[in-house]
Amino acid sequence: MSTRVITYGTYDLFHEGHVRLLERAKALGDYLIVAVTTDNYDSTRGKLNVRQSLMERIHNVQQSGLADQVIIEEYEGQKINDIQRYGVDIFAIGSDWLGKFDYLNDYCKVVYLDRTKGVSSTQLRDEGGILRIGVLGSGRIANRMVDEVRFVSGVSVEGVWSRQQSSAQAFADAHELRFAAASIEDLLAEVDAVYLATPHGTHVELARQAMAAGKHVLCEKPLALTRADAEELYALAEQHQVVLLEAIKTAFSPGFQRMVAVARSGSIGQVRSVDATFTKLVSSGRELAAPDGGAISELASYPLLALVKLLGTGYTRVVSSSLQPEGAEVDTFSRIDLTYPHAIASARVGIGVKAEGDLVVAGTRGYIYVPAPWWKTEYFEARFEDPGDDKKYYFKFDGDGLRYEVAEFASLIRNETPESFKLRSSESIAIAAIIEAARTDATLLR
Template sequence: MRVITYGTFDLFHEGHVRLLERAKALGDHLIVAVTTENFDDARGKLNVRQSLMERIRNVERSGLADEVIIEEYEGQKVTDIQKYDVDIFAIGSDWLGRFDYLSDYCEVVYLERTKGVSSTQLRDETGILKLGVVGSGRIAHRLVAEARFVSGVSVEGVYSTTPSNARRFADTHELRVVGHSLPHLLEEVDAVYVAAPHGTHAAIATEAMEAGKHVLCEKPLTLTRKEADELYAVAAEHRVVLLEAIKTAFSPGFQRMVAVARSGSIGQVRSVDGTFTKLGETGREIQAPDGGSISELASYPLLAVVKLLGTGHIDQRTTSVWPDDSEVDTFSRIDLTYPHAVASARVGLGVKAEGDLVVAGTKGYIYVPAPWWKTEYFEARFEDQRDNKKYYYKFDGDGLRYEIAEFASLIRNETPESFKLRAAESAAIAGIIEEARRNAVVLR
């Protein structure tokens, strides 16, 4: 029986060995396909640190591969299976269902993730970042799925204040650790992703950082400016990375849009107007005390505002729609005044509007269509339309892989702060959100 499996095999570790052992046990000839840098980039794999030849040598040195080939393009698996007369296609169970179409050509086997690999086996010298998840809601599930696209990151465990939810989460993602407490999870990991209710972020992040763990915290980082400032002070004291998980900040298209706008090509920026609305939200997003359109969504347009106009606004006004039958605001508009510019952030959980971003300048403007927070395309537009320019960029998956990759890179390079989202910018966003929630003019 001829078996084939595929992977990047970056920072070759015990988990890779276990997977290849299981694949090899399915037959008597194992073919291992190692992906090229270009193909990894095309499929959204980030932070691959070793060259193709280094990764091939790692697989060969394991002694488990009877044959090593290179995967270079989408659709190659179909060709390889036929070319090499393959009987079984084997892949990790985190890809469950993704390759069912190959059953037309051979047997498809999903190999269970190696839960038995201990944190010490994922050795420090390999550079593997052992990540724990605090919380078990929708965004936490997405984070685990996206982490598989970031080389050098292994999600090891989960902690939730509801143990049954943590167990289901761990079973779903085949995680090694179910923390019976936050300290228990912290003992097993190098860093945590905080996806718990907004009001708990500060306490969880503080406990993790005081234990020497790096923290990637869902937006909003906190609901007050004071708490945000205190968190960054704790991060500096314990020399750990604290990064707010606003995925847009780290996506290639948004970064380029900011660079184009700040380059002077559209002149001096005079206004920034961003909108993000959603319908059909349920659960804690629409529940008091921490839910509502401002706390759930304002981080995104405010990110665009502070990246383009800075943190020095001189006035703020907020108007919120808060129906009598709602626990929270369902639509809000935050207006900011700067010395030479204005900005507005419109957000809603019960109202739908065009979710675009417009950056107006003295020579032209930038238009980013909905959903601008997943920037794949934008235009620089001018009075003379012949000068217009269009920009196209990839936005892979849910986009969470970009924040994970940045987080891992900061830790690996011992860099405390990312220029893509600075501490002062996160703290400013927290302050604007605090003011907006506290002093909004409320319409019933």
């Protein structure tokens, strides 16, 4: 009796990595069924940046000569029905989904196929415009970012560099990356762009080095801790004709973008006040260490993003107060107040104090309320004097949200667009300037 194998994928920009995965799947049995996902289903599962039509992707799979049958995946839960309908013996999928489909063991054997490390990066790039990214740093956020990239078509994380080679190698092994670089220069020689996820105080110098080598830079927040450094980095990006984007994920999420549009459309009247709070409790780590740790440097980028997107960069005054308990090296809770010609705003951040993490946008006709965690905007309300006029808005926020910034970064590079309207250089510079002023001139409370 023949062994029937099934596998699933988007197969966008069909390349050698896809071919090798299908070859491995086909080798498991006698008959290979390949399911290609529709655009709508990709959207519902959080897949971004798919560039080819469904028919093009199906055609590419058929042309490979590896599929005995091609079907279409259209909805969540279809895998169970397909396995039973087609009498499937083995479900095969890439190892980057390890554990995700164990539930299918109730219906057939599940096999996770090792990711293809040996595929030439030049070949990947030439076969479909794949953006090769190198990761600088191997901490928590870098791990989350690599996991999120699999949801962005046309992007491949190739390698990693860390200050400790052993950490880089462990990171590369865990994520099945092609290499762990011994030096930054070695990494830059192998990639088109970098994701910068090192400690805050290293961002400026590493971004300089990457852009000088002609590499695009996606830099974790805060891009810089001073206005001068932020201005310099954007000037260098223009000089070297590369994309520089600050990775504040909220800026690129659909719900937050819509909330800003609703607020600025005039539906709640003229915006007069914005209050945003973001706190988390931190018991150890670099966030608590001087000189670059603290609540402001760690978290202020998020509420300040909301302030500048809703009120602009034309603030006239910055006043801040920070709680720094005895024995603490940095602020554990801070409030930053901004004055505008016709509005006031407040950002509250904490790594040692917990508060309600909501966002309130007050206007002359009504207000917008975004519940915690507002920086992962999935839902908000426009509320008015007459409750009958209230409106509720719902949006998706997939995964950790990092896929949104990666997709925007890749789109800017592909379209040769130097700046995103979702987070302009002037807004990143303003955020750095406010952080600098708030940290420098804060009234300290013990």
